[in-house]
Amino acid sequence: MADALIFYTNPMSRGQIVRWMLEEVGAPYETQILGYGTSMKDPAYLAINPMGKVPAIVHHGRTVTECAAICAYLADAFPAAGLAPAAADRADYYRWLFFTAGPVEQAITAKSFGIEPDGDQQRMAGFGSLGAALDALESAVADKAFVAGDRFSAADVYVGSQIDWGLQFGTIPSRPAFEAYVAPLRDRAGYKRAKDIDNALIAEMQPAKPA
Template sequence: MADELIFYTNPMSRGQIARWMLEEVGAPYEPRILDYGTTMKDAAYLAVNPMGKVPAIVHNGKTVTECAAICAYLADAFPEKGLAPDPADRADYYRWLFFTAGPVEQAITAKHFGVEPDVDQQRMAGFGSLAAALDTLESAVAGKAFVAGDRFSAADVYVGSQIDWGLQFGTIAPRPAFEAYATGLRERPAYKRAKEIDNGLIAEMQAAGGGG
């Protein structure tokens, strides 16, 4: 089918990031909601993503996994939406998109698991320390509405989601720069639509007595 776009997700997952990006794109997509213990590990989905994790998209028969990659891919696949800077202006776009997907998420995960690298280990760990990663992320958004240039981009979907999520669940300590950046992004209509969809799905799951 021409322009087929399938979205595999669970509303209680990083799939919320991809959902927001899809709503920014505005192209029709077919959502497929997976459960953690069953359909996410079935052979049918493992053929899409052998990791058995969501989100994933299949666009015109091509599979893309990993939230940052999905954001960047959709921006390029739908250039008319203006969700990626011009090629000559993509330094900050790529830098902060992948810095947040790499060092920031690694640092937050390590802290969640009770791992705090000592000084020698920090030289080996790509994120160094959580404090260093968050200080650097703060420098990227301080005093800015958007992380890359003077207009919204796919990088804001990913960076904004990580900050928004971190502030909500306490994995990122509140800082004025983070609060101001996230507050502006929460006003986007696509953000609100995505949250409404996923929150509705979560409510349905909870009413049915399951969490996925």
Template sequence: MADELIFYTNPMSRGQIVRWMLEEVGAPYQQRLLDYGTTMKDAAYRAINPMGKVPAIVHNGRVVTECAAICAYLADAFPGAGLAPAPAERADYYRWLFFTAGPVEQAITAKHFGIEPDIDQQRMAGFGSLAAALDTLESAVAGKAFVAGDRFSAADVYVGSQIDWGLQFGTIAPRPAFEAYVEPLRERAAYKRAKAIDGALIAEMQAANPAG
């Protein structure tokens, strides 16, 4: 099928980031829901992503994994959606997209696991410290409607998702700059559609397995 786009996800995962991006793109896609520990780990899906994790997409037979990579890929694959800056204007776009996917997520994960790098370890760790990563992220969004340039892009989907998720679940401490940045993003039609889809799927899963 021409322009076949398949989305592998679980609604209680980072797949929510890619769902939002897909809704912004507006291209039709097929959904494949996977369960942790079963279909996500079986041979069929590991042939797509050997990590056995979601999300992943397959577009015209080509596999893309990792949320930031998927967002960047979709912006390029569907240029009509206008979700990537012109090539000469992508410095902030790439910088903050991958800074958030790298140092910020690493710092948050380390904190969640109770890892607090000392001064010497901070020199070796790419994220330095959680405080340094979040201070830098704050500098990227403070006083701005969009993280890269003067219009919404795939970088806002990824950066916005990470901040939105962090504020919601307490892995990122509230800061006025973070709240001001994500509040308008939550009002986007594609964001609301994506949340409604995943929210309904989560409700179905919980109803089917109330003890889970």
């Protein structure tokens, strides 16, 4: 049991990113579904993630939280999956994986809260402005199949998930470079398996309609 890979998630969360990564890795894992405001706040889960948020994984008894960190960890923990690029391509790998997890997500969150930094605030905020963050992200994927080197990696799972989600829900505006980058990712078998699993779980969680 100590060697088990346990995945704590809710299908209506950023856990979908880690689900995709796990399906790309191909290793067996156990899923624990947690509820908002209920089991996520139980002492047993707070001992795993004091933030009371998902996703999280426990592997060999060690806990990893935060989607980008989990993706990077799984790529290293399961090298046979080939999801960590060669050393020569690690600069772009780390750069865009954590840029998307940091400035891009911060900028999107600020916008959703109605926060528009002025000129002085943009100098203090790591993301500057949403437009600046998205322009930088566009430069990472424009005319490229992958963000790091010439093959799919864990960075594509994370960056691709953020762009895919943003385009779907309108938090990232449609741009040709974004659409071209994410389209083939949606055709990956791992992506499709992950979506099928989470969509089925979401359907199960919906209240039954009256007859």
